Amino acid sequence: QKEVEQNSGPLSVPEGAIASLNCTYSDRGSQSFFWYRQYSGKSPELIMSIYSNGDKEDGRFTAQLNKASQYVSLLIRDSQPSDSATYLCAGSDRGSTLGRLYFGRGTQLTVWP
Amino acid sequence: DARVTQTPRHKVTEMGQEVTMRCQPILGHNTVFWYRQTMMQGLELLAYFRNRAPLDDSGMPKDRFSAEMPDATLATLKIQPSEPRDSAVYFCASGLVRLPDTQYFGPGTRLTVL
Numbered sequence: 001q002k003e004v005e006q007n008s009g010p011l012s013v014p015e016g017a018i019a020s021l022n023c024t025y026s027d028r029g030s031q032s033f034f035w036y037r038q039y040s041g042k043s044p045e046l047i048m049s050i051y052s053n054g055d056k057e058d059g060r061f062t063a064q065l066n067k068a069s070q071y072v073s074l075l076i077r078d079s080q081p082s083d084s085a086t087y088l089c090a091g092s093d094r095g096s097t098l099g100r101l102y103f104g105r106g107t108q109l110t111v112w113p
Numbered sequence: 114d115a116r117v118t119q120t121p122r123h124k125v126t127e128m129g130q131e132v133t134m135r136c137q138p139i140l141g142h143n144t145v146f147w148y149r150q151t152m153m154q155g156l157e158l159l160a161y162f163r164n165r166a167p168l169d170d171s172g173m174p175k176d177r178f179s180a181e182m183p184d185a186t187l188a189t190l191k192i193q194p195s196e197p198r199d200s201a202v203y204f205c206a207s208g209l210v211r212l213p214d215t216q217y218f219g220p221g222t223r224l225t226v227l
């Protein structure tokens with residue numbers, strides 16, 4: 001059973017702080033990882049993808065992948081109240097089942113002014 | 114602005130009734146996924162299609178759920194008969210098979226079975 005585990009939170013940070021979201025995965029065969037943001041009552045929206053060890057930066061977001069530790073994280077710098085949402089971590093089992101994603105349960109983030 | 118569309122956006126029905134949800138994937142996308150999201154279970158994959166062929170429907174209750182892609186622009190998810198435990202938000206997502214794989218979600222159908 002392939003699993004993605006996230007710290008369930010909720011996570012609360014002040015505006016301007018760094019929010020750190022973490023995720024571990026069980027399947028060493030997973031090759032690609034994704035962070036989705038989901039506002040309350042809305043659909044998940046892809047914000048970051050990463051498939052190589054190390055860091056990937058996009059604006060205020062940095063995704064980090066450590067395949068040896070089976071660990072994925074998302075850092076949000078200069079957090080804004082508009083970042084308040086649930087963040088879903090997902091791993092892709094591209095090797096054998098053609099691209100299906102395994103989602104974690106999500107971490108709820110609140111950024112307070 | 115290419116988007117996945119889903120209809121209906123909201124559906125309230127009584128137990129035992131048939132429910133049909135429709136999805137139009139982004140033009141050119143060859144993979145379609147159906148998910149169900151509840152507070153208790155999170156986001157669960159029900160079924161997915163590649164080039165209209167079903168690849169995996171192991172997440173669906175087989176006795177009452179069925180998923181089809183009659184053509185490349187339409188995917189359907191049917192529940193017959195519906196039960197209160199089917200109440201959830203059902204998302205369709207579409208994507209292309211390439212690295213990194215990405216999926217684009219539709220707005221969802223919020224189903225309530227009374």
